Amino acid sequence: MSIDLKANTCPNREQRAGAVNAYYGKASDLVQEARNGTLTNKEREFQQSSGCVLNFYLTTRVVTIRDAVMIVHAPVGCSSTSLLYREVYRRIPLSEGRPADFDLHWLTTNIDEKDVVYGGADKLRFAIREAEERYKPKAIFVLASCTSGIIGEDIEGVVAEVQPEINATIVPVHCEGIRSRIIQTAYDAFWHGILKYLVKKDIPKQPDLVNIASMLSYTWQDRKEITRLLNRIGLRPNFIPEFATVEQFEILGAAAVTAPICPTYTDYLSRGLEQEFGVPCFMYPSPVGIDHTDEWLRTIARYTGKEKEVEVLIKEEREKWLPQMEKIQNEFASIKPNGEKVEILGSLGQGRLLTQVPYFEEIGVSSPAAIIQDFDNLVLDEVQGIIDQAGDFDVLVNTFQAAELAHITRKYDPDVALTCPFQGSAYKREKGATRIHALRGDARQWSAQAGYKGAIAYGNFLLQSLKNKAFQKTMLAKTPDSYKDWWYEQPDPLHFTKQKGV
Amino acid sequence: MGTVTPLRTKEETFYPGVVEAPRFSCALGGAYMSTLATFGAVPILHSGAGCGMSQNFGQNFGAGLNGAGPNGNTSTPCSCLVEEHAVFGGEEKLRDLIKTTTELVRGSLYAVISGCVPALIGDDVGAVVKEYRGGAPVIHVNTAGFIGNSYKGYEQYLEAVIDQLLTPQPVVRKRVNILGIVPYQHVFWKGNLQTIKNLLEKIGVQANMIFTENDGLEALQSIPSAELNLVFSPWSGINPARKLEEKFGTPFVVIPSVPVGPKDTSAFLRFLVRRLQLRRTRVEKVIAAEEHRAYRFTEYMADIAMMALPHAYTAIVADTGTAIGLTRYGSNELGWLPEVVVVTDDPPEEYREEIINHLTEGLESAVKPQVHFEIDSHKIRLLLREHTLQLVLASSLEKHIAVDELSAMQVSVAFPVYDRLIVDRTYAGYRGGLALMEDVAYKYGGPL
Numbered sequence: 043m044s045i046d047l048k049a050n051t052c053p054n055r056e057q058r059a060g061a062v063n064a065y066y067g068k069a070s071d072l073v074q075e076a077r078n079g080t081l082t083n084k085e086r087e088f089q090q091s092s093g094c095v096l097n098f099y100l101t102t103r104v105v106t107i108r109d110a111v112m113i114v115h116a117p118v119g120c121s122s123t124s125l126l127y128r129e130v131y132r133r134i135p136l137s138e139g140r141p142a143d144f145d146l147h148w149l150t151t152n153i154d155e156k157d158v159v160y161g162g163a164d165k166l167r168f169a170i171r172e173a174e175e176r177y178k179p180k181a182i183f184v185l186a187s188c189t190s191g192i193i194g195e196d197i198e199g200v201v202a203e204v205q206p207e208i209n210a211t212i213v214p215v216h217c218e219g220i221r222s223r224i225i226q227t228a229y230d231a232f233w234h235g236i237l238k239y240l241v242k243k244d245i246p247k248q249p250d251l252v253n254i255a256s257m258l259s260y261t262w263q264d265r266k267e268i269t270r271l272l273n274r275i276g277l278r279p280n281f282i283p284e285f286a287t288v289e290q291f292e293i294l295g296a297a298a299v300t301a302p303i304c305p306t307y308t309d310y311l312s313r314g315l316e317q318e319f320g321v322p323c324f325m326y327p328s329p330v331g332i333d334h335t336d337e338w339l340r341t342i343a344r345y346t347g348k349e350k351e352v353e354v355l356i357k358e359e360r361e362k363w364l365p366q367m368e369k370i371q372n373e374f375a376s377i378k379p380n381g382e383k384v385e386i387l388g389s390l391g392q393g394r395l396l397t398q399v400p401y402f403e404e405i406g407v408s409s410p411a412a413i414i415q416d417f418d419n420l421v422l423d424e425v426q427g428i429i430d431q432a433g434d435f436d437v438l439v440n441t442f443q444a445a446e447l448a449h450i451t452r453k454y455d456p457d458v459a460l461t462c463p464f465q466g467s468a469y470k471r472e473k474g475a476t477r478i479h480a481l482r483g484d485a486r487q488w489s490a491q492a493g494y495k496g497a498i499a500y501g502n503f504l505l506q507s508l509k510n511k512a513f514q515k516t517m518l519a520k521t522p523d524s525y526k527d528w529w530y531e532q533p534d535p536l537h538f539t540k541q542k543g544v
Numbered sequence: 545m546g547t548v549t550p551l552r553t554k555e556e557t558f559y560p561g562v563v564e565a566p567r568f569s570c571a572l573g574g575a576y577m578s579t580l581a582t583f584g585a586v587p588i589l590h591s592g593a594g595c596g597m598s599q600n601f602g603q604n605f606g607a608g609l610n611g612a613g614p615n616g617n618t619s620t621p622c623s624c625l626v627e628e629h630a631v632f633g634g635e636e637k638l639r640d641l642i643k644t645t646t647e648l649v650r651g652s653l654y655a656v657i658s659g660c661v662p663a664l665i666g667d668d669v670g671a672v673v674k675e676y677r678g679g680a681p682v683i684h685v686n687t688a689g690f691i692g693n694s695y696k697g698y699e700q701y702l703e704a705v706i707d708q709l710l711t712p713q714p715v716v717r718k719r720v721n722i723l724g725i726v727p728y729q730h731v732f733w734k735g736n737l738q739t740i741k742n743l744l745e746k747i748g749v750q751a752n753m754i755f756t757e758n759d760g761l762e763a764l765q766s767i768p769s770a771e772l773n774l775v776f777s778p779w780s781g782i783n784p785a786r787k788l789e790e791k792f793g794t795p796f797v798v799i800p801s802v803p804v805g806p807k808d809t810s811a812f813l814r815f816l817v818r819r820l821q822l823r824r825t826r827v828e829k830v831i832a833a834e835e836h837r838a839y840r841f842t843e844y845m846a847d848i849a850m851m852a853l854p855h856a857y858t859a860i861v862a863d864t865g866t867a868i869g870l871t872r873y874g875s876n877e878l879g880w881l882p883e884v885v886v887v888t889d890d891p892p893e894e895y896r897e898e899i900i901n902h903l904t905e906g907l908e909s910a911v912k913p914q915v916h917f918e919i920d921s922h923k924i925r926l927l928l929r930e931h932t933l934q935l936v937l938a939s940s941l942e943k944h945i946a947v948d949e950l951s952a953m954q955v956s957v958a959f960p961v962y963d964r965l966i967v968d969r970t971y972a973g974y975r976g977g978l979a980l981m982e983d984v985a986y987k988y989g990g991p992l
């Protein structure tokens with residue numbers, strides 16, 4: 043489906059890519075059903091809070107754009123996650139390369155009882171002018187909400203009306219929480235606004251520029267590692283959206299290639315840049331693990347004419363890091379008797395499924411099943427590739443459903459459960475548990491996952507989790523479980539679902 | 545609705561609600577946090593899918609990097625409403641959700657909290673909730689994000705409890721309830737509650753903390769048995785206290801802040817002697833022993849207090865109760881100079897004059913604070929720049945501003961606090977001032 047920048051917003055992921063967020067079964071069946079077009083979503087009778095289009099942290103990402111202002115056109119609660127804006131990134135030491143001069147700002151229009159009756163257009167108009175006057179930004183992002191959507195606010199109309207008197211480029215983002223079950227729709231909606239309003243046409247190409255859309259879960263060290271590698275072959279990364287300047291969005295169309303860190307996150311942007319600005323892109327692989335980092339760099343090199351340089355780089359890097367990787371492989375191999383592999387179960391986005399399963403292969407551990415937030419038909423070939431490589435596996439598609447995660451963690455009983463704070467009590471167990479990733483403001487070497495350095499750091503990090511289980515065992519013993527016993531005694535993590543249309 | 549009115553050039557209406565980073569979430573957020581703070585209670589959100597999870601960063605983490613507990617964040621049952629529900633109504637989804645939640649999730653009380661979407665589409669949530677009377681109690685907090693902020697949600701939760709759960713009880717002498725300490729918004733809420741409870745126990749008064757009591761349902765149900773309700777805020781908690789008075793005849797008193805340090809703590813206990821007709825000699829004995837110990841310990845921190853911050857010009861940026869408690873302790877015990885106080889919890893107009901009195905009268909310092917009521921973090925920043933300051937007791941939003949722009953030390957003591965973990969830390973009671981000094985001196989500490 044081609045991207046239509048004349049439209050106010052993108053289609054939902056459900057429409058664009060047949061996305062679902064409830065499935066349990068074999069990966070091969072999932073791919074097959076998606077190919078046949080027979081994959082339908084299910085309605086959960088029991089469901090848990092899992093983030094919406096606005097609030098799977100779109101706000102906390104948009105607010106990090108350095109010379110912009112974010113206006114959340116919503117009641118006061120919808121933007122409360124952004125209260126951490128003045129601290130995010132601040133603990134990254136200047137010595138690690140954080141720019142000293144940045145100051146982030148956001149406003150809420152604070153939609154109240156009066157506004158839901160009479161409309162909040164005046165307030166939004168006021169907020170845009172206030173943002174301009176106060177902060178003199180280069181861009182103003184206006185984020186929609188459930189409430190602005192249901193009361194029928196004409197955000198486009200307000201934007202068109204005030205733009206002539208405002209220096210900043212106003213970018214409306216249609217991230218009404220109720221518009222879609224698939225949180226990925228948020229990113230498509232955001233990229234739609236970026237492509238439509240910010241990316242400049244007819245600017246000189248920058249043949250050494252590589253666009254990289256980075257995720258909340260990729261840390262400062264990951265950016266540093268990627269920068270290091272690209273710089274070695276004479277290229278420069280353009281990291282967006284986190285911590286970028288507005289100019290970095292404007293020049294997206296001038297880049298040589300758009301490279302993935304998480305293909306499903308970047309998909310809409312990558313396709314849009316290709317279609318509208320002629321910037322080629324690729325979706326696979328991401329720079330996680332040594333082999334995939336090689337391939338990622340090689341693919342970039344093909345688009346930038348750096349084929350020779352990249353081979354030199356890869357050779358040097360492999361010499362440097364492979365001995366350390368072998369140590370990690372040996373240690374994993376020695377943990378269980380009879381060559382049995384350590385089992386790790388992680389909950390991931392579609393993108394992490396494509397990166398982590400091969401990485402686990404590389405370090406010599408196995409994953410008994412995969413848990414992914416949502417699934418769509420954008421990466422079917424890639425998932426098929428993983429099945430071909432690692433064998434078929436069970437997949438649970440759910441967006442942060444803590445009870446389902448607790449269920450499946452107990453059912454597969456892996457040696458290590460990778461959890462994040464969004465996963466409820468699944469860390470309470472007899473066996474290992476550790477965090478799946480750190481967040482962007484964590485500047486410690488320890489938290490790296492990308493590139494060669496990250497492959498080693500992450501391997502060692504995972505090894506640590508097998509060395510002491512005291513915390514999770516204690517918590518299992520000393521705190522009651524949230525769910526009743528019958529939940530674990532029946533076999534189906536999707537026990538409470540009924541078939542429904544999309 | 546939603547139509548674009550023609551552009552007005554000059555004299556545009558001013559919208560005070562349009563602000564940068566106000567220091568609270570919505571009413572759903574407040575009711576949700578109060579439910580999580582009631583041990584054994586399970587919140588059921590009837591709302592969009594993000595309303596719960598977003599409070600994890602916005603409320604739980606914001607209150608000193610706290611996790612949301614066994615029923616919070618992604619463990620919170622939620623109807624996760626999307627467009628088709630907005631069109632066809634969300635009642636069926638809610639009906640399924642309540643049924644499955646009570647089957648699956650352990651709990652002694654279930655609180656259905658409705659947010660913006662059902663309020664806008666007109667779901668009759670109350671009727672759906674009523675269908676489930678019978679097993680474990682299910683109550684309905686009829687709110688919405690656009691109705692107000694977290695403080696409002698806290699009151700709405702208690703009011704729902706009073707209306708739907710409580711029944712008259714025989715009044716027990718020397719039993720009191722603690723109101724006005726708002727979970728998470730008052731970042732030291734857990735420690736404050738426990739300290740007050742322990743203190744009252746020493747003078748023979750049994751205090752019901754309501755929140756964090758081991759059996760949350762029982763704590764709620766025993767609310768009407770109190771002889772007196774103590775509201776530890778000049779404003780938040782007064783509405784439910786009034787309701788309890790109307791419904792059960794329980795009188796209430798307003799204690800302007802959780803007492804910080806020996807002077808205010810002793811004054812608080814002496815007040816209770818009069819109000820609850822306690823044995824004066826017994827209480828005076830407790831006071832004497834506590835004060836002796838507190839001031840003997842103050843000697844341990846006296847040197848560093850004189851070195852680090854003698855007569856410091858201080859800014860306090862906090863909710864009403866925290867601001868009053870710290871202003872008084874700093875001014876009346878440590879010799880600080882309270883230069884400016886910014887009250888950030890948006891108290892209703894009718895309470896503001898009284899709040900100013902609490903912040904400016906009864907202070908030993910010759911410097912009386914300029915008092916501002918401001919929820920806009922940008923304006924707060926500009927306001928602080930107008931003062932010469934050496935110490936800023938504020939939220940972590942002021943952390944870098946204090947150091948970079950004001951050349952002052954800063955300690956995060958009020959919502960939001962993203963730079964320290966607060967589990968049961970408190971500045972309440974006899975030892976509270978010492979705890980404050982420990983935190984302040986941690987920022988100062990180093991080679992002398």
Ligand code: SF4
Nearest residue numbers: 119120595659660689
């Ligand atoms: S303001 Fe409304 S939509 Fe936003 S988080 Fe609160 S209840 Fe949910």
